[in-house]
Amino acid sequence: MLSQHIERIRSGQVFAFPTDTVYGLGVSFLIPEADKQLFALKRRNPQKALSVYVSSLEELEYVAQRRLGEASIKIAQKFLPGPLTLITKHNNPRFSQKTLGFRIVEHPIVKQIIQEVGPLLATSANVSGFPSAVSSDEVKQDFPEKDILVISGTCSIGLESTVVDAEERIIYREGVVSAAEIEDVLQAKCTCSPRSQSFRESIRIYVVKNHVDLSSFLSAKLAFKGVICQHPQPCTFYSVLRQALRSSTQEVIFVYDEKNTEYPVLSRFLGASYDSGYAL
Template sequence: MAMLTGSDVELAAGIVRRGGVIAYPTETVYGVGGLATDVDAIRRVYQLKGRPLSQPLSIAVSSMEMLESVANVECRDFILRFLPGPVTVILKKKKVLPDILTAGSKYVGIRYPDHPMALSLISKTGPIVSTSANLHGEKDPVAADEVKLPVDYVLDGGRCKYGAPSTIVDLHEYAIVRKGVMYDEVRRYMFGCGYATEE
């Protein structure tokens, strides 16, 4: 069956709620995901990407309330400064998130994207997996027609604003673990607050 592409957020959300896996736009790159609490959907994301189960996946939320439902919040000032936005924060996960998602780690990467279509989608589904919609190690897709994974639906939100991955910040260790979009702003803020910088 041909992969479906369109801009119907409600259709995409229904697929996710039923355990499906979709690709969706963010301000950084297109993501692929299913429900962050559904072990079968998470396993399928790993399989579609060819990603080792030993490498954790991040998730995406659409509000602070949703973020607080899945993780223990640290450095609230940092979160309020940079989210929603192109930054992934690592926080201690709550038990609602299965261990397969984080490869057994107690911590989870969380995106709160600054993209209206992504936020609308997630508000209808709850937390979803957030990892780039490409085969593991290949180029990140920045438009719907660049998504080649055989997902159930590609939610077309046009080209991504930044077209580059998010900066990842470990808010438990106070360290930048990946340079990405807004790296300079994040680094300046962390220095200004007396936090550590890169690992």
Template sequence: METKIFQVEELKEAAGLLRQGELIAFPTETVYGLGADALLPEAVKKVFAVKGRPSDNPLIVHIANFSMTEKFVENYHPLTEKIVEAFWPGPLTLIFPIKKGSLSPVVTGGLSTAAFRMPDNKKTLTLIEETGDPLVGPSANTSGKPSPTTASHVYHDLKGRIAGILDDGATQIGVESTVLDLSGEVPTILRPGAVTKELLEDTLGIEVPLDKHLVKESETPKAPGMKYKHYSPDTPVLMVKSNDWAKALAWAVAENKSYGLLATPKIAEQYASTTRFVFADDSIEAATRGLFSGLRALDEGESVDLIFAEVFPEDHLGLAYMNRLKKAAAQKYFEV
């Protein structure tokens, strides 16, 4: 199969292919998604097959406007309107209880809930409108590997296996959306993202708990990205705390291990390495935007035995960054 790169003037053609059950990757402000018509179970099954994704892992349903949820949602949490007005379109996924039979179990992972998101990308919102149905949209990459933040990442992983990619350059945020569970009484974060715990609490005026439960391989997750290990390159990753860089690099030299650095300019300037991916600046925003690109670049470039990655405080956006990095590193820090 030829994988076509679609431009904005070719949206109708891409939408036509989606209606025929083909797969089209699409851009969002977070990462690129692998699109299939959410109402065509056989097309959705292709998503799992192409990604190599476990079939019990539920998919996020991408919509172009709030009214598209009404066909599926059984009842809305009392805070839904306030949340939607504040954060949609944007990097926030909401989980609702759904009407029985309204979505295929292939989409929901067999759960009585489903996840919905309105991405903040005009090209993709138009693509959904042109298709006429919501689109499932897990990250457009091989399952378990770093998520794609450019069309070229998608092409690298899925060329010849999907019909096309809607290109809109690099994503702005770089990690997947926050997932907020609204199927119970208390809104609960299942996956941190750019809509932070602090931002939700400021907007809603209530405490919003973070579910820190990590799902084992034998469990069915309620939202994507809840496994212990995820977003992982083939090269082992070790997280390095700020005071451990000198010891980590000395250990690698003593063990005759080649390494790459994934770090801010502040760290990269202090510790030499011929193989490195340096974030655009020292901010958590730059680190989050560059995390998946950096993991991919170090994994696919010059061969190294391991990747040393910089850590950040686990608050605000740093919580989302560390959530992904911990899973990419299988929870492992460098330890003396």
């Protein structure tokens, strides 16, 4: 039961929790210098931004200590709650960074924690060099013997949120919400940062359209000893990548046809043939 964990979270316990996208590593926003605990656990540069999980736009503006701009309101009204991180300027003296990232999610566990504890400071629950965790077991693999309260649950989507600064028209990460959807709401073109993930240099990802192409690929590469994923889904995509990273060759091949799939969102995370050896 989640209720038995609330007091520990309220007192400052670092905890891992499922969201709509991937697992988060969080701590109560109300704990002084709580962010230092997260930076220490992830060995992350303190200048890197954390996300603030809030329950509403009103709470967002309270934490930011400023009103949202017109473009941010348009994006928030369209996509929040949802798989989007909204970057905005703030006047909160607690943070040295000029901007903060905010999330409002439609996930029962996150909603209950915020309702009982207040806003949360969070980052993705994974170690450097691995994709984001999407299960409690993966969190435990990444942080063995660490003093982290791991809350079990399901990440309904399993892919990362889109990170956007609506006022500056910058998409820092194109995730579940597409750049085209953002631009349609803003009625303006946005600058899109290239995808940058720390594990991309460690893994080789191949994509073929069908099982005939898979057979041709395996015949041409007899030495392939990596992971084969014949039915990729968003909710298991990162788990497959993590499995491949732990394999001897750190390779994975996906059977995926972007023109004939029920999961078109994966096209943004794949999108190249095995001829090019696309590395995420």
